[in-house]
Amino acid sequence: MQREDPDVFALQETKSINENFPIDAIKEQGYHVSFTGQKTYNGVATISKSPIETISSSLPNYDDEQRRVLAINTVGITVLNIYIPNGSEVNSEKYKYKLKWLSKLHPFVNNLQNRNERLIILGDFNIAPEDRDVHAPEEWVGSVLVSKPERDEFKKLLSHGLIDCFRIFNQEKGNFSWWDYRAASFRRNRGVRIDHILASNSMSKSCHACYIDKNPRKLERPSYHTPVVAEFD
Structure with a gap:
């Protein structure tokens, strides 16, 4: 917060019960x-300089005990913060849960869009949308994050x-938001792009920058993930 001074930012995997959250x-x-x-698991939080509804x-x-979704309004914008299940292995029970969870997400997105055309969906999607979002696509065939x-x-x-x-701003391959700790994956840039910021049409028109900030990943004992940043007028 002090280094970047963001207006709004979203956290996933907070792993804290509500009573212990550092309000x-x-x-x-x-x-x-x-x-x-x-x-221990899951948890999402959205933080804003402006009041939040x-x-x-x-x-x-959808009766789900896992805390993975948070929709808020701030400065006239609806922000949906999500932590999509990882899925573990293709065809596993956790994978089936992931697909079911995603199927329940779509009607909620429709509902939010009907309420406010200024919509942003962001977070850890645990999906690399295309082969260019994976360091070595041939090594990922048959794996979660990339399955059809x-x-x-x-x-x-x-x-x-x-x-x-x-x-909108970068069409190149080799841009990632997650790297394993093993095999010097970050130094070798062997990662995946699974953290995303999606914007409705009206919001995307006011987006003038979006990039992956690798600096936090260079710190001692970092997260697997690094922030994705978007700037809007």
Whole structure:
């Protein structure tokens, strides 16, 4: 927060129950926050310099104990923060759960769009949309993150009229947001692009930059992920 001074930012895998979330520390920095969490796993939080109205902390009509979704309004924009399930292995129970979860996401997106055309969906999607979003596509054949059903679900999200903000400005391969800790993956740039910012048509027109900030990944004991940043007028 202090280094980049963002207006809005979203966190995934907070891994904290609501009672332990550092609300006071965030407010001391001049931010408002909405969050939903659980012990050890999952959890999402959205933080804004402007007041926040929380819309939902779950997918409607889906009984799911895992805290993976948070929809809020701030500065007239609806922000949907999501942590899509990883899926573990293709055809596993966790993979089936991932596809079911994604199927429940689409009607929620439609509902949010009907309420506000200024919509942003962002977070850890656990989907690399195309082969250019993977360091070595041939090594990933048959794996989660790149399977056809997962990629079809991502395309279906785009069919709602959403635009991948990063691809507005950069069409090149080799741009990643996640790297394993093993085998010097970050230094060798053997990663995947699975963290995304999608914007509705009206919001995408005001997006003047979107990039992957690798600097946090260079720190000691970093996350697997590094932030994706979008700038809007």
